[in-house]
Amino acid sequence: xxxxxxxxxxxxxxxxxxxxxxxxxxxxxxxxxxxxxxxxxxxxxxxxxxxxxxxxxxxxxxxxxxxxxxxxxxxxxxxxxxxxxxxxxxxxxxxxxxxxxxxxxxxxxxxxxxxxxxxxxxxxxxxxx
Numbered sequence: 001x002x003x004x005x006x007x008x009x010x011x012x013x014x015x016x017x018x019x020x021x022x023x024x025x026x027x028x029x030x031x032x033x034x035x036x037x038x039x040x041x042x043x044x045x046x047x048x049x050x051x052x053x054x055x056x057x058x059x060x061x062x063x064x065x066x067x068x069x070x071x072x073x074x075x076x077x078x079x080x081x082x083x084x085x086x087x088x089x090x091x092x093x094x095x096x097x098x099x100x101x102x103x104x105x106x107x108x109x110x111x112x113x114x115x116x117x118x119x120x121x122x123x124x125x126x127x128x129x
Contacts, residue, residue, distance in 0.1 A: 022054030
């Protein structure tokens with residue numbers, strides 16, 4: 001009896017992962033083809049979900065953002081997962097922590113000097129050039 005419960009739980013997890021993967025991929029493909037309109041983008045999402053062994057339960061495209069719900073499995077092992085996809089938002093230059101250019105001059109920031117194996121920083125007093 002315990003073995004049967006473990007098998008059932010394993011099946012439920014597999015179905016949930018299949019639905020999640022299909023929802024993620026379907027949302028990405030729908031967002032990538034937003035210019036084809038909702039019917040075209042959602043049609044592509046449905047074809048991709050079918051290849052993944054799932055089905056699209058709901059699909060909408062608003063601008064460049066897609067919202068897809070995919071389902072997999074059946075009966076007591078049915079699962080539905082929602083995913084959204086769209087273009088990445090770029091942070092303003094002043095808020096970007098990893099900016100490769102200084103905003104005021106357009107020049108690359110100065111390179112940090114790292115200590116050598118003795119713990120000395122080259123160019124500092126007592127360090128090696």
